[in-house]
Amino acid sequence: MQQITTLFQVLYTNKNFVACAPTGSGKTVLFELAIVRLLIEASDAWHNVRAVYMAPIKALCSQRFENWKQKFGPLGLNCKELTGDTEIDDIFEIQDAHLIFTTPIHVVKDKTRGATLEVVVSRMKTMHSYHLAVNPESKASMRFVAVSATIPNIQDVSEWLSDESGPATCLEMDESHRPVKLRKVVLGFPCGSNQNEFRFDLSLNYKMANVIQTYSDQKPTLVFCSTRKGVQQSASVLAKDARFIMSIDHKQRLMKYANSLLDAKLRDLFICGIGYHHAGMDVSDRKIIEEAFTVGDLPVLFTTSTLAMGVNLPAHLVVIKSTSHYVGGACEEYSEADLLQMIGRAGRPQLDKCGIETKLQELCLKNLNSLASFNLITMDEDINIKPTETGKLMARYCVAFDTVKQFSRVTGTETLLELIEMISKGKEFSDVQLRVNEKKTLNMFPMDGKIKSNDMKVNCLIQAQLGCIPIQEFGLIQDIGKIFRNGNRVSRYLTEFLSHHSKSNFSAQLNSLILAKCFRAKLWENSPYVSRQLERIGLTLANAMVNAGLTTFSKIEQTSPRELEMIVNRHPPFGNQIKESVSKLPKYEVSLEQIPRYSLSTAEISVTVNLMNFKEMASKQTAPDHHYVTLIIGDCDNNVVFQQKIQNTLLLKSGSWSKKIEVTRTPKGEELSIHLISSEYVGLDVQQEYRVCYSAKERFGAESCIREKPTWRVQRIHDTKKTEDTTLTAPTSSNIGKVGVMKTSVSFTSYLNNLKIRNERLCETPVKRLKMRMNYETAAESMQQFTYKPKDTLPAAKNQLEPHNNGQMHRISANKASVYTTHANPEHSADSDHLLPGFLDVTFDLGVNDWDDFDDGNLVDASDVCYESQVWLQPHNIQQKTDKEL
Numbered sequence: 001m002q003q004i005t006t007l008f009q010v011l012y013t014n015k016n017f018v019a020c021a022p023t024g025s026g027k028t029v030l031f032e033l034a035i036v037r038l039l040i041e042a043s044d045a046w047h048n049v050r051a052v053y054m055a056p057i058k059a060l061c062s063q064r065f066e067n068w069k070q071k072f073g074p075l076g077l078n079c080k081e082l083t084g085d086t087e088i089d090d091i092f093e094i095q096d097a098h099l100i101f102t103t104p105i106h107v108v109k110d111k112t113r114g115a116t117l118e119v120v121v122s123r124m125k126t127m128h129s130y131h132l133a134v135n136p137e138s139k140a141s142m143r144f145v146a147v148s149a150t151i152p153n154i155q156d157v158s159e160w161l162s163d164e165s166g167p168a169t170c171l172e173m174d175e176s177h178r179p180v181k182l183r184k185v186v187l188g189f190p191c192g193s194n195q196n197e198f199r200f201d202l203s204l205n206y207k208m209a210n211v212i213q214t215y216s217d218q219k220p221t222l223v224f225c226s227t228r229k230g231v232q233q234s235a236s237v238l239a240k241d242a243r244f245i246m247s248i249d250h251k252q253r254l255m256k257y258a259n260s261l262l263d264a265k266l267r268d269l270f271i272c273g274i275g276y277h278h279a280g281m282d283v284s285d286r287k288i289i290e291e292a293f294t295v296g297d298l299p300v301l302f303t304t305s306t307l308a309m310g311v312n313l314p315a316h317l318v319v320i321k322s323t324s325h326y327v328g329g330a331c332e333e334y335s336e337a338d339l340l341q342m343i344g345r346a347g348r349p350q351l352d353k354c355g356i357e358t359k360l361q362e363l364c365l366k367n368l369n370s371l372a373s374f375n376l377i378t379m380d381e382d383i384n385i386k387p388t389e390t391g392k393l394m395a396r397y398c399v400a401f402d403t404v405k406q407f408s409r410v411t412g413t414e415t416l417l418e419l420i421e422m423i424s425k426g427k428e429f430s431d432v433q434l435r436v437n438e439k440k441t442l443n444m445f446p447m448d449g450k451i452k453s454n455d456m457k458v459n460c461l462i463q464a465q466l467g468c469i470p471i472q473e474f475g476l477i478q479d480i481g482k483i484f485r486n487g488n489r490v491s492r493y494l495t496e497f498l499s500h501h502s503k504s505n506f507s508a509q510l511n512s513l514i515l516a517k518c519f520r521a522k523l524w525e526n527s528p529y530v531s532r533q534l535e536r537i538g539l540t541l542a543n544a545m546v547n548a549g550l551t552t553f554s555k556i557e558q559t560s561p562r563e564l565e566m567i568v569n570r571h572p573p574f575g576n577q578i579k580e581s582v583s584k585l586p587k588y589e590v591s592l593e594q595i596p597r598y599s600l601s602t603a604e605i606s607v608t609v610n611l612m613n614f615k616e617m618a619s620k621q622t623a624p625d626h627h628y629v630t631l632i633i634g635d636c637d638n639n640v641v642f643q644q645k646i647q648n649t650l651l652l653k654s655g656s657w658s659k660k661i662e663v664t665r666t667p668k669g670e671e672l673s674i675h676l677i678s679s680e681y682v683g684l685d686v687q688q689e690y691r692v693c694y695s696a697k698e699r700f701g702a703e704s705c706i707r708e709k710p711t712w713r714v715q716r717i718h719d720t721k722k723t724e725d726t727t728l729t730a731p732t733s734s735n736i737g738k739v740g741v742m743k744t745s746v747s748f749t750s751y752l753n754n755l756k757i758r759n760e761r762l763c764e765t766p767v768k769r770l771k772m773r774m775n776y777e778t779a780a781e782s783m784q785q786f787t788y789k790p791k792d793t794l795p796a797a798k799n800q801l802e803p804h805n806n807g808q809m810h811r812i813s814a815n816k817a818s819v820y821t822t823h824a825n826p827e828h829s830a831d832s833d834h835l836l837p838g839f840l841d842v843t844f845d846l847g848v849n850d851w852d853d854f855d856d857g858n859l860v861d862a863s864d865v866c867y868e869s870q871v872w873l874q875p876h877n878i879q880q881k882t883d884k885e886l
Contacts, residue, residue, distance in 0.1 A: 002171065006030070009169045011037050016144040016161045016168035020154045022178040023344025027147040028064070034145045035072065035099070041141075049077075052100045054120070058083045058279070059290070059307055061101045068099060084482060121161070144168065149344055150337040182346060185215065197324070197331055201230060204321050205237040211319060212242070212300060219316030220293060223302045224342050226325035228278040229437065234321065235269050235276045235302045244273040244299050257292050261285050270298075277303040280475035305338075307345065318346040370401070374408055389500050397493035400427035407497055412505030412638060419508070419515050423494070424459040428486040432458055432479050441473060458483055466524045468532070468539060484519060491516040499643060506634030506673075509643070513630055513677045514685075523682045530683035531556060534581050534622075541568045553683050557582045584622040585684065586648060587612045588629060590676055592690045595660065603663045603692045607631070609646060609676065614655040623648060623680060630677045633661070636669035665694050 010017055010033040017034070021027055035051050042049045053068075055061050065081045073079065080097035094100055121144070128142045144161045146168075151157065154172050161168040189207060191200045212221050225231045246254075251271075258270040262282050266289075269275060275298050277289045292298040293313055305325070307313065320342055324333050334342075368385065371377045376391035387395065394404050403426040414422070434442075434457045442451040442460050451457055461480050464471060471477055495512045498505055514525045521533055528551035532542040548567045550556045556564070561575025568574070589612050595604040609631060611617070627648045633641040642661045651657060663672065670693070676686040 002173070006171050007033065009171075010034055010145070013169075014041070014141060014143055015165060016163055017146070017171070018154055018158050018161060018168045019147045019171040019173075020151050021147070021149065021171065021173040022175055023149045023341070024180055025173065025177060027149070030145060030147060032068075032071070034143065038143075039075070049098050050100070051098065052102065054102055054117075056103065057305075057307075058103050059286070061103050062287075063290070065101045068101075072099060084478065150340045182343060184343065187211065201226070201322050202233065205234045206241065208234060208238050208319070208321070209241040212238075212317070216317045220296055220298070220314050221300045221317040221319065222293075222307070222313060222315035222345055223300065223319040223321060225302055225304060225321050228280050228304060228435075230321075231276045231278050231302045231304055232265065235274050235300075236265075238300065238302075239269050239272045239274050246273060246299075250297065253297050254292075257288055257297070260288055273299040275301050277301060277307060279304070280478065282474045305342075313345055315346045318343055374401075374405060376401075376404065390497060393493055393496050393500070397489050399490060399493045402427040403490065404497075407494055410498065410501065410505065410508055412502060412508045414508045414511060416511045416515060419494070419511055420462055421455075421459055423487060423490055423515075424455045424462065426486075426490055428490055429455070429458045429483060432483060435475070438473070438476065441471075441476065445469065462487065465522055466518055466527070468523070468527065468529050468542070470539065484522065488516075488519045491519045503640050504638055506632070506638045506640045509640055510632055510634065510675055510677075513632065513675075517678060517680065517682065520680055521682045525682055525685065527682055530681075531578075533681055533683075534578060536574075537568075537578070541570075544568050553582050553585060581622045583613070584617055584620055585681065586617065586621070586623060586627070586629075586651070586678075588676055588684065588686050590631075590674055590686050590688060592672075592674065592688075594693060598693065598695060600694055601665050603665070603694055604660060605663055605672075605690070605692065606658060606660050607633070607642070607674070608656055608658040609651070610656045611648075611651040612655075614652050617652060621648070621652075625649065627681075628679050629684075630679065632675050632677065634673045634675075635663070635666050636671055637666040639666070641672065663692055665692075670694065 006019070009015065010030055014037070017030065019027055019030055031053065038049060038051060053061070053064060055064070061081060061083050065079060069079045077098040078096060079099045079101070080094050082094060082100060082102040084103070124142065128140070131140060132138060146157060146161060148154075154170055158167045158170050187207075189204065195203070208223065212223075223234065225234055254271055254273060258267045261267045261270060263285055266276065266281075266285060270292075275289050275292065277286060281289075289298070289301065290313075293301045296314055301313075301315075320334070320339065324331050325338075368377070368379060368383070371391070372379050374390075375388055376394060378386045378388060390404075393399075394401075406422060406425060410422075432454055434451065434454050438457070439451055442457060445460055445464055447460055447463070449456075451460055457479075461471075461476065461483055465480050465484065471480065491512065495509070495516050498509045498512050518525055523529055523532065528546045529539075529542045530553055531537050531545045531550065532539065537545075544567050545551075545556070545564075550559060550564075550567070557579060559567075559579075561572070561579055564575035564578055565572060589610040591608045591610070593606045593608075595606055597604055609629070625648070629646050629648075630643065631646060632643045635641055641663055642659070644659065646657050670691050672690045672692060674686075674688050674690060678684040
């Protein structure tokens with residue numbers, strides 16, 4: 001009778017439904033009936049039909065995704081899995097999905113993360129109520145179907161999931177309705193006085209063979225262990241203590257599975273009929289393990305809690321090794337609900353024939369006062385609550401309260417390293433644990449000090465990813481994915497928080513914009529690996545392009561397609577596609593002009609941002625439609641003079657944007673620092689300096705400079721009148737952004753002019769540089785060459801990237817004379833104008849046809865001499881400017 005009533009409530013009504021029934025009793029069928037009801041009510045070929053399946057663990061989502069894709073896919077429903085194991089380039093892809101499978105939630109009883117489920121449900125109910133209030137005639141509906149095997153207070157959940165018609169419908173079934181009866185056995189073993197928790201847990205491994213032999217009845221066995229390391233240790237001990245009798249066909253099937261595994265240790269155990277499963281494994285290995293165990297080919301599987309909830313596996317025997325597990329670094333006893341969930345993996349009705357009260361917490365007045373004290377809400381005496389702008393930002397980006405409290409202590413002068421360190425301590429990364437077996441790998445990275453805490457691990461992995469240091473361990477790769485998913489969101493919150501926080505924080509705001517872009521691009525802001533941001537370019541091809549000196553977008557665009565294909569070892573038209581992608585990236589220019597109204601305290605400046613290639617981008621563009629740049633201007637007193645987001649769509653209409661701003665004089669100086677920061681790409685930023693005149697009619701110019709890896713070189717500056725003379729200058733910290741400073745005019749004869757033109761035409765090609773580099777670098781490169789070398793910034797803005805020596809985490813530093821510094825811009829000749837201003841520096845290079853006349857040995861010797869001279873001539877106190885005009 002209960003089944004008939006349940007069928008009617010789920011399939012023929014739209015009321016919310018809550019069910020509590022034993023494991024294996026068919027609760028998943030309720031979800032399928034609810035989806036069928038949704039399809040019956042829908043029209044226009046499933047238009048606006050969307051169902052979201054939320055579960056606590058990734059394995060359950062993955063299994064349900066595979067099953068429902070086969071069932072509902074033929075009906076035209078698009079299924080999309082969104083978990084930590086899946087990669088989605090654009091989150092907007094889920095807009096076209098009808099069935100979405102995700103794991104943003106945890107069980108309600110979880111003290112630290114259970115509130116996530118409450119937030120998701122409450123937010124959905126609030127948004128639905130608001131939608132109905134705004135549009136009462138709307139037919140939009142929302143329905144909740146919730147199931148559990150262990151929740152005791154089902155009536156409370158029913159009240160929580162109520163709608164305008166009343167509480168949700170309840171179905172409660174006890175153990176007597178379990179399709180397959182379970183027999184529970186408790187085995188006790190003595191713990192010696194000299195044994196701690198770790199030794200006792202290790203001693204239980206040697207009891208496992210006898211337990212499995214006694215109770216398994218030669219059927220599949222699932223063993224739950226408390227840690228990932230314990231899973232592997234237990235499996236290794238059992239492989240030595242037990243031998244399973246298997247047929248030749250059975251052994252051949254196991255051998256076939258084993259050949260597909262990536263984990264070498266797991267491959268050896270698998271042949272013996274033993275496997276292990278945990279969240280730190282490669283996704284493909286986990287799927288193979290699940291498949292082999294499901295069809296019954298794998299006799300014993302050791303696992304952590306990754307398979308504890310809802311996963312349909314054919315376990316006849318479930319063994320729970322020990323009664324405690326590790327949570328947040330501390331040992332805790334399993335709860336009754338956890339034990340019931342693990343026990344419920346045995347006796348699945350499709351595969352076998354035999355086989356506490358937690359209240360929803362209310363928001364208390366103490367928490368409200370805490371929110372109000374950090375200006376997240378405003379509250380009057382009647383407890384009428386209104387969110388502030390900061391509170392709205394916190395809700396929009398789902399940032400933890402503890403993280404917001406930490407950001408509230410920002411002083412405004414933080415460097416990029418300090419912001420990374422602050423983010424690494426955020427609550428969002430609290431579940432990234434530092435494991436003992438990871439310390440050796442992490443301490444190999446070129447960072448100051450040993451990795452001793454969770455936040456230091458997060459800091460290290462952020463810098464390793466931004467520095468393009470390759471990481472092989474799958475567990476660390478998973479952690480990096482989690483860190484950058486959360487870091488992307490947290491860094492964007494930090495940027496907007498600082499923009500609302502204060503105007504005396506130019507340094508912190510600038511660095512937060514740069515950091516948010518770095519998280520998005522997964523590169524340092526002046527990384528030579530700019531090509532990695534292009535489609536079809538990974539780390540290997542990006543390395544090849546860096547070795548060839550192609551460290552900026554402009555250099556890639558100036559290289560011929562055939563040379564690009566030779567460098568990356570690809571066939572045509574790969575080079576044409578890369579060049580087209582680069583040419584369709586936005587190229588910005590910033591110009592400033594002072595309006596002739598002079599005062600001793602204020603001045604008016606006209607700022608113009610030009611999109612120089614907007615005509616070329618009209619038909620096609622590489623950057624996404626939502627790409628924008630942020631214009632931020634600061635003065636010498638660390639004040640933000642002006643800040644504005646400028647969308648690409650706006651610049652594509654006319655090609656330019658302009659604004660008049662008023663500037664107030666500061667006692668520390670008259671210079672302004674202007675920065676144009678891309679929201680997505682490294683290598684497109686523009687920075688420059690402008691000096692304001694407050695008392696005389698004198699115009700000061702400014703010239704844009706793109707953020708590129710700085711190199712010392714001779715720079716040619718063309719006169720605005722386009723005269724025949726050529727001007728040579730060495731850019732210093734005092735003439736960045738100015739035209740005509742420190743000019744040294746040299747009159748060339750016709751012969752010398754022709755000679756210099758010939759010298760420029762016969763410069764080294766990227767392919768030649770790559771060959772010289774391959775001959776030069778015979779030894780293995782240090783990992784420090786992959787890391788970031790801090791650069792000098794403009795005079796008006798203090799050095800934001802300089803490492804600090806106060807005992808805190810430092811940025812991974814590069815070698816002072818690394819190979820990249822020498823060869824990043826190999827077309828630049830060694831500079832000598834600053835030593836002999838009147839000396840004409842002309843290098844005699846071989847033409848392309850003469851390349852084969854040189855053997856490799858001579859090339860290496862020549863490059864050594866050139867390298868030594870460049871290092872000897874390079875000054876350390878010179879700030880660089882780009883070669884955009886060259």
